[in-house]
Amino acid sequence: ETGVTQTPRHLVMGMTNKKSLKCEQHLGHNAMYWYKQSAKKPLELMFVYNFKEQTENNSVPSRFSPECPNSSHLFLHLHTLQPEDSALYLCASSQRASTSGGSSYEQYFGPGTRLTVT
Amino acid sequence: AQSVTQLDSQVPVFEEAPVELRCNYSSSVSVYLFWYVQYPNQGLQLLLKYLSGSTLVKGINGFEAEFNKSQTSFHLRKPSVHISDTAEYFCAVSYYGGSQGNLIFGKGTKLSVKP
Numbered sequence: 613e614t615g616v617t618q619t620p621r622h623l624v625m626g627m628t629n630k631k632s633l634k635c636e637q638h639l640g641h642n643a644m645y646w647y648k649q650s651a652k653k654p655l656e657l658m659f660v661y662n663f664k665e666q667t668e669n670n671s672v673p674s675r676f677s678p679e680c681p682n683s684s685h686l687f688l689h690l691h692t693l694q695p696e697d698s699a700l701y702l703c704a705s706s707q708r709a710s711t712s713g714g715s716s717y718e719q720y721f722g723p724g725t726r727l728t729v730t
Numbered sequence: 731a732q733s734v735t736q737l738d739s740q741v742p743v744f745e746e747a748p749v750e751l752r753c754n755y756s757s758s759v760s761v762y763l764f765w766y767v768q769y770p771n772q773g774l775q776l777l778l779k780y781l782s783g784s785t786l787v788k789g790i791n792g793f794e795a796e797f798n799k800s801q802t803s804f805h806l807r808k809p810s811v812h813i814s815d816t817a818e819y820f821c822a823v824s825y826y827g828g829s830q831g832n833l834i835f836g837k838g839t840k841l842s843v844k845p
Contacts, residue, residue, distance in 0.1 A: 616773070618773075647838075654734075654835045654837045654838075655835040657833070675732050702773055702774070704773075705774065719762070719776075719833060720776075721773030721774040721775070723771070724773050725770050
């Protein structure tokens, strides 16, 4: 039990569909993150929310739209995706995100959503 | 640019043998260092972390790592592996002055423990 849950665990969608990924953390943390994990590539940070405010967007295409209604919930809305967007999407949380890097706060990860775009 | 290099993408080893997974990072500034493990169909779990103090860090499941500032390395070791250690291992670095989100990950090393 990592304290971070993600639903659904698996998702297959067509390029014209709209779907959402959900993440919930039960750890009392204030920062939440979305990562993309593709085969043979390092983990890619997509978005960071710190105290519900988006503080990082790593040049992610607009077909990915995050939403953080409170410190415990994080969504990733998906629309008109491409096949190359197929990957494992991981959510994580931590005590807080540092404003200048160099954070000692451990990130806790959810099990991920395996997304396949057809 | 700051980066993390895991020199071996795959490491096969027999059960009860020792193992070392290598990690190097590129930076001359202060860093925090982490090792995470990912079992099949699961998220990442923290094994250990170096923040300051003793350069030898002990983690869960019998793993340990040594911070070497001069060589900018943080290699992970275990003296005797078990079948259950089969997983992918990720080294991650947090740099002072880096972006929020904080962690830069290596590409991972797949450890395969054979009976």
